[in-house]
Amino acid sequence: MLLSKTCIYGLRASVLLASKKQGGLEYTTIRELSDELEISFHFLTKVLQKLTKSELLESYKGPNGGVKLARDASSINFMDVVRSIDGDSLIHECALGLPGCGLLKPCPLHDQWSGLKMNIITMMQDITLKDMANNDSTGHLLKNPIQIISGK
Amino acid sequence: MLLSKTCIYGLRASVLLASKKQGGLEYTTIRELSDELEISFHFLTKVLQKLTKSELLESYKGPNGGVKLARDASSINFMDVVRSIDGDSLIHECALGLPGCGLLKPCPLHDQWSGLKMNIITMMQDITLKDMANNDSTGHLLKNPIQIISGK
DNA sequence: GTATATTAAGACTAAATACTCTTAAATATT
DNA sequence: AATATTTAAGAGTATTTAGTCTTAATATAC
Ligand code: SF4
Ligand code: SF4
Numbered sequence: 001m002l003l004s005k006t007c008i009y010g011l012r013a014s015v016l017l018a019s020k021k022q023g024g025l026e027y028t029t030i031r032e033l034s035d036e037l038e039i040s041f042h043f044l045t046k047v048l049q050k051l052t053k054s055e056l057l058e059s060y061k062g063p064n065g066g067v068k069l070a071r072d073a074s075s076i077n078f079m080d081v082v083r084s085i086d087g088d089s090l091i092h093e094c095a096l097g098l099p100g101c102g103l104l105k106p107c108p109l110h111d112q113w114s115g116l117k118m119n120i121i122t123m124m125q126d127i128t129l130k131d132m133a134n135n136d137s138t139g140h141l142l143k144n145p146i147q148i149i150s151g152k
Numbered sequence: 153m154l155l156s157k158t159c160i161y162g163l164r165a166s167v168l169l170a171s172k173k174q175g176g177l178e179y180t181t182i183r184e185l186s187d188e189l190e191i192s193f194h195f196l197t198k199v200l201q202k203l204t205k206s207e208l209l210e211s212y213k214g215p216n217g218g219v220k221l222a223r224d225a226s227s228i229n230f231m232d233v234v235r236s237i238d239g240d241s242l243i244h245e246c247a248l249g250l251p252g253c254g255l256l257k258p259c260p261l262h263d264q265w266s267g268l269k270m271n272i273i274t275m276m277q278d279i280t281l282k283d284m285a286n287n288d289s290t291g292h293l294l295k296n297p298i299q300i301i302s303g304k
Numbered sequence: 305g306t307a308t309a310t311t312a313a314g315a316c317t318a319a320a321t322a323c324t325c326t327t328a329a330a331t332a333t334t
Numbered sequence: 335a336a337t338a339t340t341t342a343a344g345a346g347t348a349t350t351t352a353g354t355c356t357t358a359a360t361a362t363a364c
Pocket of ligand 2: 245246260
């Protein structure tokens, strides 16, 4: 799996926040997010703390508190969230799990893989939370997905 | 990580076998493979058992025994090994970790992602063990990779 | 047949990831 | 000030993945 489950949770919560953001002045409680996404409240809290620390979200304690996007949804991209949660491994390490790659020591898959890897990174950099929120016609990201095609 | 460590071990051992196969009549001991690849012998044994069960490898017990490719290296592709070890999840599940995808219920990333996913699968189906063995000029797959760019 | 070399299989341990629970800190309302 | 609401932080548990170790089964050589 390219992304950790934690990372997917963070993404889904971020897209949900983006879809809520009309004025963008109000905070949404993590409880509300966790209810809508059907993710454990306590776990989501931990995940979102990472996003808050990396300043993609802002949080506020107490009544009427919660979290909100720190910037406009159109200026936060997929990759921002991935890097905040999963770190840079997607960029630095080979997604095939063969670290130590590079021009110095390309492995036998490098020619075929490096282009694909670049495409993935480019895609993640190009798509913003706003894009995802606008395109979520089915609410797929916003619910716990039902396994239609069972993968093992 | 797109592939499990177990899967990468299996791939590396398979490529090594492919590179050895001149006549293809002889068995290579798992001990020799594990020494060259610097992978734990016992663990590699378990991994290769999967490949043997799915008939990508043939094994033989006793003196002069070991494992060998069951077919010509040019007729076993990357995807064969991946499916044998990691199963079909790469194909059926979304590599982004969002199961339940498909035409019925495309998530907001589907347009961007499905093409990339297809490219990855196609690449894995197109490249054979022979290709990889021929292209391993640096022996990268055949050693425990040294982390040049440290990813976390 | 006895010893030796090898894979097969299963139980066990370790590490990483995912998840839960409790307590503390901050803020608002009264 | 007291209480309620909310995130922050940290300890603890569970599950999955990775890795080890022991024993069994199979084949060869003498
Ligand atoms: S495919 Fe490229 S990036 Fe990946 S291990 Fe090989 S050389 Fe490195
Ligand atoms: S719709 Fe496409 S991108 Fe979304 S989860 Fe399914 S396969 Fe993945």
